[in-house]
Amino acid sequence: MTGRVAGKVALVTGGASGLGAESGRRLAREGASVVLTDLAAEAGQAVADEILAAGGTAMFLVHDVTDEARWAEVVTATTARFGRLDVLVNSAGISGGEPLLEATLEGWRRVTGVNLDGTFLGVRHAAPVMAEAGRGSIINLSSILGKVGFPGAAAYCASKGGVALFTKAAALELAAAGVRVNSVHPGFIETPMVVNAFRESESENEMRDMVISRHAMGRLGVPREIADAIVFLASDESSFMTGSELVIDGGYTAA
Ligand SMILES: NC(=O)c1ccc[n+]([C@@H]2O[C@H](COP(=O)([O-])OP(=O)(O)OC[C@H]3O[C@@H](n4cnc5c(N)ncnc54)[C@H](O)[C@@H]3O)[C@@H](O)[C@H]2O)c1
Secondary structure (H helix, E strand, O other): OOOOOOOOEEEEEOOOOHHHHHHHHHHHHOOOEEEEEEOOHHHHHHHHHHHHHOOOEEEEEEOOOOOHHHHHHHHHHHHHHHOOOOEEEEOOOOOOOOOHHHOOHHHHHHHHHHHHHHHHHHHHHHHHHHHHHOOEEEEEEOOHHHOOOOOOOHHHHHHHHHHHHHHHHHHHHHHHHOEEEEEEEEOOEOOHHHHHHHHHOOOHHHHHHHHHHOOOOOOOEOHHHHHHHHHHHHOHHHOOOOOOEEEEOOOHHHO
16 A cells, blocks of 8 residues: 555545645555545535545545534444544635624524634544544644734634644643644635635725735645645644644744
8 A cells, every 4th residue: 555644544624615625636656545524415416426436445424514413423323434634634625705784693603613613623522532542633724814804704713713722732741652743824714714705805807916915935735735634633644743733834823
């Protein structure tokens, strides 16, 4: 078996789209068996089929990351099929920006429920299996908006800031068991989440130009640029990294 994550089993939430889908493809290409999960059944199965057609190993499961009982089933189904669980990528997430002066508790809970509670549940259910085996790598998708604010995105920023600090606390608690936990902080990456947010804004082009101008490199990122970093964190190349924040943002937070 060859590849940077050969022989590992990786569970990727939000695997039907964007960064989750690309991470699944790249992990599979580097030798991992990949379990993709998502609410979106058709799109998720299509990514799994694509990986299989390319000679990789993958399966897709319908999964709402806010549903704790389903988390237990997904982890059990993964170990039943592949015998182990080495990597968890918590990529499922939603944006759902609301101006703060009009924001509702319901909207706040929807965003924090998926982004923060969903990440907690993933760690809560995957970490015991990893600790039992004495190894594992958990990769939580935070954001640059878990480090700096953005108008109209208070709940999102709070959820992603929460993911960053939750990651550090989990890393400290799980280090002795051989489980590493790191967060990834992308700038704005060209995925359906970002493209749809531009479309839903008052002026799509103005919004896009404004966002691009905040990245020193003068462009948006592409999913591969995040997925490659996720493969690195999943692999033993990052064996001395835990509790770290990996910022990949074209210089957005350098200013
Ligand atoms: N794209 C960016 O610029 C960017 C930047 C920083 C961080 N992120 C984070 O990266 C992650 C992936 O974002 P993306 O850009 O690929 O978005 P995306 O919208 O393309 O994909 C997100 C996926 O999550 C799934 N999902 C949503 N709610 C879910 C739930 N309750 N249970 C299971 N699946 C659910 C969606 O169906 C979708 O397939 C998110 O956590 C996002 O916040 C993205």
